[in-house]
Amino acid sequence: MSDTDTDTGPVECTGEQFECGGDCCEADQVCFLDSCADDCGGAPPCGEDKLCCDMSEVCYLGACVVPGNACTEMLCATKDDAEQCDDGFVCDSQLGLCVPAKADPTCTYVPPQNVFEPVPLFTWGERANRSCNADADCQNAEVCQNGACAVTWPHITPADDDAPDHTNASSIPVVVDIDDNCVPDIIFNTYSSNASANGVLRAIRGDTGEKIWSVIDAEYETDSTANPAVGDIDEDGLPEVVVQGEGKYLIAIDNDGTPMWKSANFSNGENSGAASIANLDGEGPPEIIFGAAVYDNLGNLLFEGNQGYGQDGQGPISCIADLDGDQRPEVIGGRTAYSFTGTVAGNDFAGATLWHSAVGDGKCGVADFDLDGQPEVILVRGGRIYALNGQTGVEISNINIPGSSDRGGAPNIADFDGDGTPDIGTAGSSRYVVVTFDGVTFTELWRATVEDDSSRVTGSSVFDFDGDGRNEVVYNDEKWIRIYPGVEPDCQLNPPGPGCDGNMSDAEVLFQDRN
Template sequence: MGTKRLGILGLTSIGAIALGAGALNGCGSDSGSSVGGGNFLDSGAGSGGSGSGGTGGSSSGGTFNVDGGDCECDGGVCIQGACCLADKACGAVCCGDSDVCSFQQCVTPGKTCVDSDDCGGGDYCEYSLGDPAEEPDAGAGGATCTGGVSLATGRCLPRPPQCSAGQDPGDPITCIENCEYHPPAAAFDPELKYHWDGGNVMMTPIVIELDDDNCDGKVDAKDIPEILFTTFEYTKPATGDNGKAIYSQNGTLHAISIVGGQVVEKWSYHPDTPFDDRLNPGTHLAGGDIDGQPGNEVIVCTQDGRTRALHADGTEFWVSTATGCFMPGIGDIDHDGSPEVLTGSAVLNGSDGSTKFAVAGASTGVFADITGDGFLEVVTPTSVYDHNGTQLVATGLTAGHMAMGDFDKDGNPEIVAVDSASHLVHVWHYDPAETGSFKILRQNIDMNGTFVNNCPAGSAGATRGGGPPTVADFDGDGTADVAIATGIGYTVLGGTKLLDTNVANDQTNIWLKETKDCSSAATGSSVFDFDGDGKAEVVYADEHTLRIYDGTNGTELWSTCNTSGTLTEYPLVADVDNDGHADLIVISNDYSGITCLGDGTTKVRGVRIFGDTAGKWVRTRRIWNQHTYHVTNVEEDGRIPLNELANWKQTRLNNFRQNIQPSGEFSAPDLVVDLRPKCDGAYGLIARVRNIGLASVPPGVLVGFYEGDPTAGGTKLGEGLTTKALAPAEAEDVTLELPSASMALTTGQTLAFVVLDDGNPPHAWVQCRTDNDTDSASGACGGVR
């Protein structure tokens, strides 16, 4: 076991609290208060010996001399010839009454905070300056706060500075070292982490925050997101086909979440309405804040073409008229702070579901500012409407699916239009200088190409082909490319090739792979750079198999059985359990005769979540809120941007249906711990666990307490867990009550030890350093380390 090298945030003292990593002399209390001196942050030397390393000084006595001046300070520090209380000493300066010492700087604590989001961009919430939380009144399964919660509070302090490249943090430390973890190059070997198998699913789920899981009074990225999807059941008895599963009728909407490593069902919604007004489980969902009130809403389609909006708890918000609904999306089209809902064939006001204007001849589309006028347009596979509903472009093409990206890097996006009926692809862009304000750049690329079509006669795959396309830089050359699945193959088209008139249609592909999706021939796919090497991997599921392809050349990196009758669904990538690593979410169904390849009998159904349990997959966002997800369309907490940024103009983006790593994708947590006795009330030990890394760590960090050095046969006294996610700079006290502690421990004859991540329990998060995960201290109240 290593010992701590870094001070806990370099805080010599906070009020009456010494937070140095080397020493916290004196006794702690339930509120975490203690008096310290002689730790390595103030370089003091107390009567107990050297302050460096945590063995010197006592809060109850000792004279400290920082500047060499001649003064006697009982329990204090001599600074520039004057006595300074130990908890006010800050290097060679004595802080004022209202200040605390943070990273060798006297600072005045800011406002009261519940978490770091309450503070300014450069501050964090220091909980030791506030009041502890009371136990929350948890909802069903511990999943939702239901009230009666007294939240922990703190005070805002400046975040510690990050050391520049090559800078020594010093002693006392003046900055925090860079904290990154680069996953080792390794074969793809994801494992099944979670499985909900309560029904058949044949649509693309969404991932979005709906409730306050951590009881901080907010619904934000610190909570665990929900996964929403619809299942299909049975036809109405009047059809005479009772008992047969139909994927377009009688659907139920489900919201699940991953809480404590388990799948928790939050709620389900099955409207008690006339049959034709029930949910259509073959259509898709959207989620986001559409009413301007706290919390996100969910958009779902009905069988008769209406759109329903639900509040975050699954209660009804509004129902539209029958305008048609298939692949809804959300955006603030006119930048008035009240988002709209694009159902495919209409734009609805998000506040009440009323129709803003119709979109003729379309069932899919996306909000985007392709004209550069500052407002969002409705862009369909073949047309454009402005924010008032005026049609700007009618290309005359035939197509049902689309994506967009800037393939020539001129700042203007190209539209990739897919016609499933003829398995053809077209590329066009908006150009006001051209007749009709558009220009067709390429037409009639045959997606089936040279594939051999083995789909049976009468199936969709026998004559059709082409689902929702995906845009990403597949080969890492800095230019966006396009991927499309058909009934018989998966094709990646080079973005540069698409716009090069010297390249023939049948030469525009980068690679091709045979697949089998005869049932719909129109599935989609998504993309993610799992290892952070700058090259996107493809995630695709056909009728039988879920696969991850190398985006560069199509090499199959991993596959597993996944049965589906297929429509236009696709697997997606998001962090659904808040462990700081990407997860792969895929749906399946067992209603048809489709089975796993090889055995002819096995089927799967429901929603499965795969991940790399060794932590090799990098970070990503905790949201995927609609089928036409493109990152800039939604904030991570579900808020819809007032002024949506053009995805194709953003560094590291220029993609469509691809999730990304947040900035600092290799940032990692770095936990340190400080141990002190608990002297108020029942005796015990208190371990303050603090994250001095650059990424959050999930709750549930195991803290082991020992009497004596555990590496030399010390006795384990017990253990505890952190209960909240620790963002960078944040801390939490873990207390072990010891009413029958030995005299050797309480008198300091035997040192107490604490070990973080004790026993190396399995988890996905990885620290950048582990040589600072232990601490030792005297267990004596008022004693000396």
């Protein structure tokens, strides 16, 4: 022991004092977490200041607060407890009470700049065997082991009794808390090696990939590349799934994976179509839309238009929006907009053509590009992007998808360049292109080389990953998944750099990985 070390020995308390964490507490105190605190009559002291809450208060997040009414479910990103708690309160399920919300509406997360390195959380399905000599030959975050690429994350394969051959997926997944447990889940359609064979609809956990359910009942097989829709169609407070069956009908699946119904047949449609859910009459449960066909929430056919229905090679994919400002949404079936009157409950629900464009059928998008309060319709078909007047269907302008002579993916409409107005992105057979539209004229913002010479109708997605007001593009072609910045990096400089040339190269992408 050095001459600077001291050993104070045990604490000596006097009278009715008692030792607590190296200190002496008074007789009317308690020892709480190795420190002296006021005696709160059996309840633990609250917060860093070790306060005793009044009879009308509870300890919540380190403070004594006056709670509201009783409740049962905690608020989370996938739940809305507005019906349980008053404004300014949230439900704490452990306390069983509504408590004051502590969220700061002025708080904004600013992600670090120039740090964007996505890695898989998990993967699902059958993995392709890829030989390698080094890690660089493999996918991002894979490693080369014994001449083969190996994952460094959890990989899930379906069990032998869970349609194990149905591991391919090429349609759009849906993310939703299907089982109401505050964890977002993934709903997706799968098929075997033959994309034209029947499909199996699946739900897995979004955090682990663990199976929730699979619909392997042969009566409820799907069109293998159809795109599901999710919504509360029976008003039970929980989401259901609607997707095209293996024929010209829809199927509905309850949130626990139980089949609910098969719809009446529709007339128009091919493969890889997308269902939608919307309340077209403004009353009661929502309606279900597939192309130009409208169903009630039990699968009964209410209306089907006989003109455009939203297809060009594959489909249908239709849009729902209020085009004419009458507070009721229209269905845009590609080149045709359909309007509706009456209600389902009143047995007078009816549809009619609002307009029919001279442009051929295709895949739609809707936005107010010139900010005049009246939306325009974007139509992709035949290797071109068209802008139509949303109220009349008259063509305003069009622009070619570079390198494409036919088809084109469904348009993605978002603000790519951060100027506060929407832009359009879509993919053709050999180029992904982003264009601006000012309500009169299209202008190409940038293009990128891609490969989709098979279907030529692949879609893409957008998200502002870094919160800078410019949406990034997520696009997966036949060989690569890429995440593009909304504008070329050199175009973000002032003055623009030499790389601001309208050609988005792989050197400019934020992320690229092999399929």
